[in-house]
Amino acid sequence: MRVFAVVVVGLLVEWAAVVAAFGAWGVLPTLGLLVLGGVVGLVLLRREGTRALGAFSEAVRTRRAPHQEVADGVLIAAAGLLILVPGFLSDLVGLFLLFPPTRRLVSRRMARRAEERERALLLNLRHGRDPMAGGVVVEGDVVDLAPRTPATGPARPELP
Template sequence: MRVFAVLLVGFAVEVTALVAAYGAWGLLPTLGLLLLGGVVGSVLLRREGARAVAAFSEAVRTRRAPHQEVADGVLIAAAAFLIILPGFVSDVVGLVLLFPPARRVLSRRIARRAEERERAMVLNVRYGQHPMAGGVVVDGDVVEVRPESSSDRPELT
C-alpha cells in the first residue's frame, strides 16, 4: 500500500511540475528541457555504469566482497529508470543518484536499515515470535484422537 501511495504522490508531483513548466515557458522549451535531461542523464549513466562495472570487476579480482559496488549498481539502475521516466522531478532525483557521494550516503542508510531489520527479526525469532505469523510459536506434538465406535461403548439399560 505504501508503494502505491508513493507512486501516486510522485505522479501528482510530476504532472504538477510539467504543468507549471508549460505555463511558465511554453511547450517547446518544456519539451527541450525534458529531452536535454534525458540526454545528459544517459551520458552520465553510461559513464557511471562503466565505472561501477570496473569497480565490481576489480573487487572480484582482488577477492574482496563487492558490497559497495553492488549497491552502486542497483542505485545506478534506479537512476536509469528515473531518468527514462518523463518528468523534471524524476530526472533531478535520477541525476542526483548518478553522483557517487549521493550514492554512498544512500547506500549506507539502506545498509544500516537492513541491519536493523535483520537484528529485529533475529531477536523476534530468538524470543519465540515468528516474523511472518506475527505471533508466538508454540512447540508441541500432534496426538491423534479416534472417535469411539458404538461397539466399544457400554450399553445403558
C-alpha cells in the first residue's frame, strides 16, 4: 500500500512539474527538454548497463558472489524505467541512479535495510513468533482423522 501511495504522489508531482514547465517556458522548449532528458538518459543507461553486465560476467567468471553487480543491475533497470516515464523529476531520479557513486550509496542503504529486516525476522523466529501471521508458532504433529472406509479407501494413498 505504501508503494502505491508513493507512485501516485510521484505521478501527481511529476505532472504538476510538467504543467508548470509548460506554463513557464511554453510547449516546444518543455517537449525539447523532455526528449533531451530521455535521449541522454538512454545513452547513459546503455553505457552503464553494458558496464554492469561486464562486471557481473567478471564476478561469475572469477567465482565471486556478484552481490554488488546484481544490485547495480536492479538499480540500472529502475533508472531505465524512470527515464522512460515522461517527466523531469523521474528523469532526475533515473539519472541519479545511473551514476556509479550515487548508485553505490543507494545499494548500500538497500543492503543495510535488508540486513536489518533479516535480523528482525531471525529474532522473531528464535523467540517463537510467526512474523507472517503475527502469532505464536506451535510445534506439533498433524493427525489425520478422516474415516477410512473400504469404499473410499485410505485418506492418503499408500505406497507399494
